[in-house]
Amino acid sequence: MKLDNDLLIRASEGKDVERTPVWLMRQAGRILPQYRAIRNSLSGFKELVETPELAAEVTIQPVDILGVDAAIIFSDILVVPEAMGLPYQMIEKKGPWFENTIQSIKDVNDLVIPDVNDQLSYVLDAIKITKNELDGRVPLIGFAGAPWTIFSYMIEGQGSKTFSKAKKMLYSNPELSHKLLQKITATTIKYLKAQIKAGADVVQVFDSWAGILSHQQYLEFGIKYVKEICDAINEVPITVFSKGAYFARKELGELNCNTIGLDWNMDILESRALIGQNKTLQGNLDPCVLYSDFKSIENQTNQMLCKFGKNRHIANLGHGVYPDISPDKVICFIEAVKSYEH
Amino acid sequence: MKLDNDLLIRASEGKDVERTPVWLMRQAGRILPQYRAIRNSLSGFKELVETPELAAEVTIQPVDILGVDAAIIFSDILVVPEAMGLPYQMIEKKGPWFENTIQSIKDVNDLVIPDVNDQLSYVLDAIKITKNELDGRVPLIGFAGAPWTIFSYMIEGQGSKTFSKAKKMLYSNPELSHKLLQKITATTIKYLKAQIKAGADVVQVFDSWAGILSHQQYLEFGIKYVKEICDAINEVPITVFSKGAYFARKELGELNCNTIGLDWNMDILESRALIGQNKTLQGNLDPCVLYSDFKSIENQTNQMLCKFGKNRHIANLGHGVYPDISPDKVICFIEAVKSYEH
Numbered sequence: 001m002k003l004d005n006d007l008l009i010r011a012s013e014g015k016d017v018e019r020t021p022v023w024l025m026r027q028a029g030r031i032l033p034q035y036r037a038i039r040n041s042l043s044g045f046k047e048l049v050e051t052p053e054l055a056a057e058v059t060i061q062p063v064d065i066l067g068v069d070a071a072i073i074f075s076d077i078l079v080v081p082e083a084m085g086l087p088y089q090m091i092e093k094k095g096p097w098f099e100n101t102i103q104s105i106k107d108v109n110d111l112v113i114p115d116v117n118d119q120l121s122y123v124l125d126a127i128k129i130t131k132n133e134l135d136g137r138v139p140l141i142g143f144a145g146a147p148w149t150i151f152s153y154m155i156e157g158q159g160s161k162t163f164s165k166a167k168k169m170l171y172s173n174p175e176l177s178h179k180l181l182q183k184i185t186a187t188t189i190k191y192l193k194a195q196i197k198a199g200a201d202v203v204q205v206f207d208s209w210a211g212i213l214s215h216q217q218y219l220e221f222g223i224k225y226v227k228e229i230c231d232a233i234n235e236v237p238i239t240v241f242s243k244g245a246y247f248a249r250k251e252l253g254e255l256n257c258n259t260i261g262l263d264w265n266m267d268i269l270e271s272r273a274l275i276g277q278n279k280t281l282q283g284n285l286d287p288c289v290l291y292s293d294f295k296s297i298e299n300q301t302n303q304m305l306c307k308f309g310k311n312r313h314i315a316n317l318g319h320g321v322y323p324d325i326s327p328d329k330v331i332c333f334i335e336a337v338k339s340y341e342h
Numbered sequence: 343m344k345l346d347n348d349l350l351i352r353a354s355e356g357k358d359v360e361r362t363p364v365w366l367m368r369q370a371g372r373i374l375p376q377y378r379a380i381r382n383s384l385s386g387f388k389e390l391v392e393t394p395e396l397a398a399e400v401t402i403q404p405v406d407i408l409g410v411d412a413a414i415i416f417s418d419i420l421v422v423p424e425a426m427g428l429p430y431q432m433i434e435k436k437g438p439w440f441e442n443t444i445q446s447i448k449d450v451n452d453l454v455i456p457d458v459n460d461q462l463s464y465v466l467d468a469i470k471i472t473k474n475e476l477d478g479r480v481p482l483i484g485f486a487g488a489p490w491t492i493f494s495y496m497i498e499g500q501g502s503k504t505f506s507k508a509k510k511m512l513y514s515n516p517e518l519s520h521k522l523l524q525k526i527t528a529t530t531i532k533y534l535k536a537q538i539k540a541g542a543d544v545v546q547v548f549d550s551w552a553g554i555l556s557h558q559q560y561l562e563f564g565i566k567y568v569k570e571i572c573d574a575i576n577e578v579p580i581t582v583f584s585k586g587a588y589f590a591r592k593e594l595g596e597l598n599c600n601t602i603g604l605d606w607n608m609d610i611l612e613s614r615a616l617i618g619q620n621k622t623l624q625g626n627l628d629p630c631v632l633y634s635d636f637k638s639i640e641n642q643t644n645q646m647l648c649k650f651g652k653n654r655h656i657a658n659l660g661h662g663v664y665p666d667i668s669p670d671k672v673i674c675f676i677e678a679v680k681s682y683e684h
Contacts, residue, residue, distance in 0.1 A: 167630035286556045288509035
């Protein structure tokens with residue numbers, strides 16, 4: 001289906017654009033009262049993730065309400081470990097929790113590389129419904145967690161400040177670690193290809209815990225598997241967002257991907273110099289700027305757009321939008337991008 | 343009193359050393375069974391912090407047991423907000439918790455700049471006892487939190503993944519923020535000077551949450567106040583450890599301090615180039631390397647020492663030692679530093 005608004009695709013491919021496209025990580029979520037109304041009518045977060053019609057509805061809300069240039073399918077990176085054999089719960093105000101974690105090579109061997117069309121059919125159905133209802137208005141972004149980030153949850157069983165259990169596994173049992181990362185990678189490639197087949201126009205890989213690793217370890221256990229994913233995905237543009245991995249920007253720039261996400265700590269001009277001219281950059285306003293007044297949001301957004309330049313940039317925050325941000329402030333950011341003249 | 347082992351002082355001042363000095367952040371703590379024995383005989387962490395004889399005892403334990411080249415007074419950065427009027431509890435397995443937080447300018451005005459000799463006498467007494475018992479064997483390090491990090495706890499009331507409440511305050515009420523930071527800075531200068539008068543041979547400022555700020559905000563709300571502290575402390579060498587503030591290494595190198603701490607993400611040679619030749623660097627082995635086998639610990643330590651060079655380096659981890667690390671592994675790291683030949 002031809003897209004009415006293909007700014008995100010053209011920006012990803014390095015083609016000319018009339019203006020910079022804009023969307024926000026976590027745009028489908030708690031910032032919108034319309035989302036909260038649906039969410040509160042259900043038993044929990046997972047029921048929403050697992051009900052394709054509702055997942056599609058909240059995916060489209062920010063397109064209608066905020067005017068973003070892309071939708072991102074409402075889901076969670078943890079559906080992958082669940083499909084591989086480690087079910088999780090999303091505990092209110094605490095975050096994800098896994099009853100079983102990976103501790104031994106037997107645990108790794110017991111994990112399956114799932115039939116994603118079966119185990120993750122609810123995500124693929126949500127993508128199909130969303131694509132149909134979007135009717136070509138804007139592109140739909142699919143996504144998955146990067147292998148290292150998924151590995152971290154599989155070992156830790158929950159979030160962590162230090163991820164020391166997951167890092168301990170890398171240092172103390174590199175063989176097990178590589179075997180597990182390989183299995184996650186194989187699943188992720190199948191999963192992203194299925195999302196693309198279902199209709200995703202772009203895919204993004206989230207390496208949320210990249211920044212906890214040393215440079216050497218991120219090369220050995222992180223980028224290595226992100227590279228395998230990038231090399232396998234040729235159907236649509238692919239974005240890699242390795243939060244905190246400032247030390248690896250040069251190597252990220254060598255990946256076979258279209259776009260690199262920047263967090264708000266990363267200097268824009270330095271990142272461009274390290275990553276090179278052949279990648280689109282995505283980001284990177286500090287999400288807390290949206291706590292300022294309207295004038296400041298506009299000023300900071302304009303400064304950011306000026307530094308990135310017109311082409312090869314997708315405007316976004318440097319992290320997911322925080323749930324207590326007012327939608328008016330989000331719209332202010334989006335409108336500032338749309339009205340900026342390079 | 344003359345120090346028998348003044349390697350840390352000489353390294354801080356850029357003088358020649360026979361070998362690289364070594365100590366570990368959080369060396370006095372849960373890694374040592376001797377610490378846990380004392381800790382478990384008490385009602386909680388704070389009783390230990392507030393009992394000078396016992397704080398001195400656990401401060402000296404790593405000198406005797408591990409053979410480090412410095413002691414660091416056993417205390418907590420949160421004694422400062424408490425002395426200013428915000429008492430805290432240390433909740434087992436959860437971390438610090440403040441019943442009252444700063445929300446308004448009235449709250450800021452209600453805070454006191456305390457008489458540290460009165461309100462924080464227990465820390466100063468612990469320093470005096472420690473100095474006496476150390477009897478010149480190694481230097482004693484005093485410390486305080488940096489104003490931005492203390493500010494974060496005062497606003498959030500506890501740890502946070504995003505510190506979005508504290509950052510919201512910076513963006514939405516910069517006047518209140520500067521007033522509060524100024525008040526914390528004034529207290530911190532008095533507190534560090536009192537520690538030095540009590541016997542601290544070196545002081546360190548911990549900016550644990552520096553890395554959560556954008557570059558611009560760290561300059562405006564972070565380094566500005568660390569600079570005031572560095573400019574005020576001329577009695578002994580001062581170290582600044584701004585965890586995660588890789589983006590501000592150039593400005594950190596311009597501070598009127600002796601030593602800059604590096605976390606394990608920061609490339610050693612790049613950091614030296616950014617910070618310049620006139621500072622000592624402290625760090626920066628990934629704390630998780632101590633989960634590896636002895637041979638790997640030795641190899642990684644040797645690689646680190648080679649990159650830093652012989653002078654203007656204090657060996658340490660890039661973060662506090664994790665509580666489940668075996669003391670044997672810590673000793674392996676320390677011995678590797680001591681036996682390394684440049």
